[in-house]
Amino acid sequence: MIELRNVYKIYPMGDTEVHALDGVSLRVAAGEFVAIVGRSGSGKSTCMNIIGCLDVPTAGQYFLQGVDVSRMEENELALVRNRMLGFVFQQYNLIPNLNILENVELPLLYAGYGSAERHKAARTALKRLGLGDKLRHRPAQLSGGQQQRAAIARALAGNPPIILADEPTGALDSRTGREMLRYLQSLYQEGHTVILITHDNTIAAMAQRVVRLEDGKIVYDGPADRYSALAVFLEDSGPEEAQQ
Amino acid sequence: MKVWQSFSLALKSLALSKMRAILTMLGIIIGVAAVIIIISLGDGIQDYVNESFQGMGANLVAVTIKGRNSSRNIAEEDMYHLAAENADCFSGVSPAVSVYGATVKAGNQTFEDTTVTGVSETYGAIRNAVAETGRFLQYVDVARQRKVCVIGTYLERELFNGDALGKTLKINGMSYQIVGILEEKAGSTSYGDDNQVLIPYPNAMKINGSSQIDTYYFSAVEGQSARAKQMIENRLYRTYEDSDAFFVMTMDEVLNTYNKMAGTIQTVLTAIAAISLLVGGIGIMNIMLVSVTERTREIGIRKAVGARRRDIMGQFVIEAATTSAVGGSIGIIVGIIGSVLIGSAFDIQATPSVKAVAISFVVSVTIGIVFGFLPANKAAKLHPIDALRHE
Numbered sequence: 001m002i003e004l005r006n007v008y009k010i011y012p013m014g015d016t017e018v019h020a021l022d023g024v025s026l027r028v029a030a031g032e033f034v035a036i037v038g039r040s041g042s043g044k045s046t047c048m049n050i051i052g053c054l055d056v057p058t059a060g061q062y063f064l065q066g067v068d069v070s071r072m073e074e075n076e077l078a079l080v081r082n083r084m085l086g087f088v089f090q091q092y093n094l095i096p097n098l099n100i101l102e103n104v105e106l107p108l109l110y111a112g113y114g115s116a117e118r119h120k121a122a123r124t125a126l127k128r129l130g131l132g133d134k135l136r137h138r139p140a141q142l143s144g145g146q147q148q149r150a151a152i153a154r155a156l157a158g159n160p161p162i163i164l165a166d167e168p169t170g171a172l173d174s175r176t177g178r179e180m181l182r183y184l185q186s187l188y189q190e191g192h193t194v195i196l197i198t199h200d201n202t203i204a205a206m207a208q209r210v211v212r213l214e215d216g217k218i219v220y221d222g223p224a225d226r227y228s229a230l231a232v233f234l235e236d237s238g239p240e241e242a243q244q
Numbered sequence: 245m246k247v248w249q250s251f252s253l254a255l256k257s258l259a260l261s262k263m264r265a266i267l268t269m270l271g272i273i274i275g276v277a278a279v280i281i282i283i284s285l286g287d288g289i290q291d292y293v294n295e296s297f298q299g300m301g302a303n304l305v306a307v308t309i310k311g312r313n314s315s316r317n318i319a320e321e322d323m324y325h326l327a328a329e330n331a332d333c334f335s336g337v338s339p340a341v342s343v344y345g346a347t348v349k350a351g352n353q354t355f356e357d358t359t360v361t362g363v364s365e366t367y368g369a370i371r372n373a374v375a376e377t378g379r380f381l382q383y384v385d386v387a388r389q390r391k392v393c394v395i396g397t398y399l400e401r402e403l404f405n406g407d408a409l410g411k412t413l414k415i416n417g418m419s420y421q422i423v424g425i426l427e428e429k430a431g432s433t434s435y436g437d438d439n440q441v442l443i444p445y446p447n448a449m450k451i452n453g454s455s456q457i458d459t460y461y462f463s464a465v466e467g468q469s470a471r472a473k474q475m476i477e478n479r480l481y482r483t484y485e486d487s488d489a490f491f492v493m494t495m496d497e498v499l500n501t502y503n504k505m506a507g508t509i510q511t512v513l514t515a516i517a518a519i520s521l522l523v524g525g526i527g528i529m530n531i532m533l534v535s536v537t538e539r540t541r542e543i544g545i546r547k548a549v550g551a552r553r554r555d556i557m558g559q560f561v562i563e564a565a566t567t568s569a570v571g572g573s574i575g576i577i578v579g580i581i582g583s584v585l586i587g588s589a590f591d592i593q594a595t596p597s598v599k600a601v602a603i604s605f606v607v608s609v610t611i612g613i614v615f616g617f618l619p620a621n622k623a624a625k626l627h628p629i630d631a632l633r634h635e
Contacts, residue, residue, distance in 0.1 A: 054548060054628045075552045082550020093545045093632065097260055109249065110550040154549070 001161070001193055002028040002051060007060035007070075009046045009216075020046040021057070022216035028195065030161065033188035035196045035207035035224065043216040045166070048197045052085055052164045053077045065161075082111050086155025088184075090167035092147040094139035100126065100150045101135040107158045125153040129183065145176035152183055162193045169203060181206050201231045250559045254566035257535075268531040269571030271524025272611070276575025276604040277582055278517035280596050284583035286510035288594035290503065297499050299429055300437075301371050303335075304495040305462040305472050309480070311489055318483045323460050326479050333468045333475060338367035340459040341448035348441060349414040350403040358399065359440040360415055362448020370463040373442070378409045378424030385423075386444040394424035396438035415441065416451055469494040518607070524571065525611035532564050532619035543623050544631025557624040564616020565609050572608030576601050 009021040020043045028034050038044040049055040050062060053069055056077070062070040069080055086107070087093075094103045104122035113121070126132055129149040131142075139147050148168060155163050165184055169177030185206065188194045196207055204210050210227035212220035212234060220227060220234065258265040311317060320339055327334040341362035348355040367373060368380040375394055385392050393413070400408040412419045420443060429437040449455065464472035473492050480490045536543070543556055580596045587594025 049629055052548075054632070075554075078547065078550050078552045081548060087548050089632070093541070093548075095542050095545055097257060106546065107549040110546075110552070110555060 001030040001032075001065060002026070002195075003063040004047075004050070004057075005061040005063070007050060007057040007062060009043070009050065009055070010058045019216045021050070023060070024213075024216070024218055026211060026218065026221070028193060030193055031188070031191050033185070033194045033196070033208040034211060035198060035204035035209070036211045036213060037198055037201060037204040038213035039199055041215075042213040044197050044199075044213050046216075047213060048164060048166050048195070051195060052087060053080045078110075082107055082158065084160050084162055086158070086160045086163045088148070088151050088155050088163065088165040088168045090170040092139065092144070092151045092171070094147055094150055094154075096139055099136050099138055100131060100142070100153075103139065103150060104154045104157050107154060107160075111158055121159075122153070122157050125157045126150065128156070129153045144172050145179065148172060148176075148180055149183070152180070156187070160192075162195065163187055164195050164197075166197045167199070168196070169198075169200075177203075201228070247558070247562060250562035251566055253559065254563035255570075257563065258567060258570060264531065265567065265570075268528055268567055269524075269574065271520060271527040272568050272571030272608050273524075273575040273578060275517060275519075275521030275524045276572050276608050277579035278520060279514055279604045279607075280576060280579025280600050281582045281586060281594075282510065282513045282517050283600035284579070284594040284596040285587060285590075285592060286506065286513070287597060287600075288583075288587055288592040290506050292592055293502060293506070294499065297495055297502075299372055300495065301461075301463055302495055302499075303464040303466060303469055304370065305464050305469060305476065306493050306495075307460040307462065307476055307480070308491040308493075309456075309458055309460075309489065310491070311456065312484055312486055316484060317456065318480060320457055320460075322479070322483070326475065327462060330472075330475060333465055333472050334462050335465055336366045336370045336463045338364040338370050338461050339445045339457045340367065340461055341445045341452065341457055342459070343415070343443075343448050343451050346415055346441075346451070348399070348403075350411070353403055355399070355403075355439075357434065357439065360448070361440065361442055362445030362451075363442050364445055367442065367461065370461050373437075374427045375424035376427045378422070380424055381442060381444055386446065389444055389446045389450070391418060391420045391443075391447065392423045393420040393441050393443045394426055395422055395442075396426050396440045397428040398434060398436075398438040399441065400425050413441070415443065418451075464494070469496045521604075521607060521611055524608075525568070525615040528564055528567055528571075528612060529615035529618055531567075532560060532616055533622065535563075536560065536619045536623040539623075540626060540631050540634035543626050544628050544634065547626070547628035548632060553624040556626075557620045560620030560623050561613055561616045564619065565612035568608045568612025568615075569605070572605050575608065576605060579604070 004024050004026040007021050007024045008019065011018045011020060024047065036044050036047055050057055056072070057070050060070065061068055064080065064084060069077065072080065101122055104126055105118045108118040108121055123132070123135065126135060129152055131146060131149055131153065134142060134146065139150065142150065163184065168180050168184070172180065181203065184194050184196060198204055205224050205228045207224050210220065210222065210224045211218055212227070220230065309318065323337055327337040343360040343362065346358065346360035348358040348360065363381065364386050365381050365383045368375070373380070378394070380394055381392065384390070395408060400406055403413065404411055408422050408425060410422065412421050445457070449457070462472060462476065473494050476492050481487060484490060546556060583594040583596050
């Protein structure tokens with residue numbers, strides 16, 4: 001489903017170049033639950049931007065369902081994002097002047113659904129996330145956990161095969177955070193491909209497979225249970241840094 | 245994304261910050277209102293003038309004779325002849341002899357700015373001067389040079405308290421009996437046609453001590469003004485052999501000249517008012533640019549969930565167009581109310597035309613689209629990652 005082939009992302013930084021991704025190759029099969037972990041600056045955010053078709057690699061190829069998307073232009077990428085990907089962000093990223101229902105309808109709006117279909121799909125997604133009674137609320141009227149659930153509903157509404165969650169628990173307390181992770185797990189169990197980006201090893205352990213990035217390179221790629229055992233050796237640089 | 249969705253979204257975001265919306269739209273409101281007021285007042289004045297000309301006789305042909313400082317002169321019979329022989333072209337003719345420096349007295353009141361004109365019995369029909377009470381001058385009055393007159397409503401009111409019929413007034417010391425009161429024409433003011441006395445023209449010539457008739461009024465048959473003018477000119481040229489010795493003017497020409505002039509003035513004023521529409525457009529552009537910056541993150545979110553460039557572009561252009569359309573609508577209302585108020589203050593029937601309203605609405609929406617283009621393009625070009633990271 002997802003295949004990165006020797007992907008580089010290089011940013012010019014004054015006279016030097018920063019290799020945010022330095023030859024990353026990664027395959028994710030349909031229906032996997034993968035956590036991409038790494039400290040801040042490890043390249044995991046860049047990796048997520050590229051997987052999420054928000055950015056294109058400087059070099060290398062990215063195949064999504066067998067199609068090379070690494071050379072696509074902006075409007076084609078917009079279409080791919082709309083049909084293939086659902087995003088869950090750390091900061092929820094709901095649009096403040098739209099109510100929850102309208103926020104969840106947004107991907108469907110750009111997919112060209114009629115208003116009746118949009119309402120129906122968005123309502124179903126919101127009900128599933130337990131927000132059926134908050135349709136007309138604005139994001140600011142909801143708690144952090146509710147906002148993040150609305151964001152998950154938005155990611156789900158168009159039923160895309162891939163869910164990309166970027167530090168989805170970062171702004172939540174640990175109990176609400178665990179609740180979010182359970183939602184992600186249930187999506188995985190339903191057959192969605194779930195990719196979770198996090199700096200937190202314990203959260204990564206909730207996934208089925210862990211990919212660890214350091215300095216733009218993959219240093220671990222394997223089952224989550226083995227990663228948990230190894231994590232103590234991989235984390236040799238003291239306490240966790242806060243996410244950027 | 246459909247147009248009406250962007251439209252309702254735009255209305256929402258306008259409603260969200262009403263103060264800012266009003267300030268943004270102010271330029272457009274003022275511009276549209278000014279354009280409508282100017283066009284309506286201009287049209288109103290034009291209608292008023294046209295009506296006044298109608299009142300003077302729309303098919304009037306005025307002939308002014310300056311003469312050639314010689315004994316050569318056209319007789320009034322010749323003019324009557326001309327009209328009578330060409331009945332397909334003329335429906336009447338009357339001499340008009342102005343009495344210069346006439347004083348009109350009644351009792352102990354003296355009027356020096358009253359127009360005293362000597363005319364024939366046909367003058368009434370030619371100039372739409374109808375006797376409202378009493379009668380107009382008649383053939384016998386003119387033929388026998390009777391000392392009778394008809395007067396305007398201003399004089400009736402000022403000299404006789406509205407009861408003048410049968411009374412006498414003195415013109416340069418000679419008594420004239422009032423046999424008729426003319427219909428009110430210009431609001432019974434001291435300037436204009438309500439402050440006049442009409443007497444038989446031979447009497448006027450006698451007062452002036454001159455055998456010369458300086459003005460004739462013809463009325464042309466409907467649509468024959470130009471031909472009538474040509475005929476009169478030809479006839480006069482035969483007598484004077486000098487086209488500078490006389491001047492023939494049709495009411496059509498006067499009206500056309502006036503309308504052309506008024507049209508030019510109106511266009512210039514409208515253009516000046518339209519500058520404020522331009523300024524309004526720049527105001528909208530300014531606020532839209534601020535709005536794009538404020539909503540960078542929103543743009544990023546929209547792009548992340550699949551908005552294409554043209555979706556974002558459309559959203560902001562429609563938002564700008566909606567802002568200016570709402571402003572334009574408010575401006576239209578202000579303009580209509582303003583035209584009626586100002587019109588009634590100046591006693592002009594200023595009815596905003598559908599044309600004025602439609603033009604200013606279309607112009608304001610166009611301005612919104614044109615000036616919304618730059619901010620919308622800026623929004624559409626944002627990179628999704630940069631936009632999402634924007635705080």
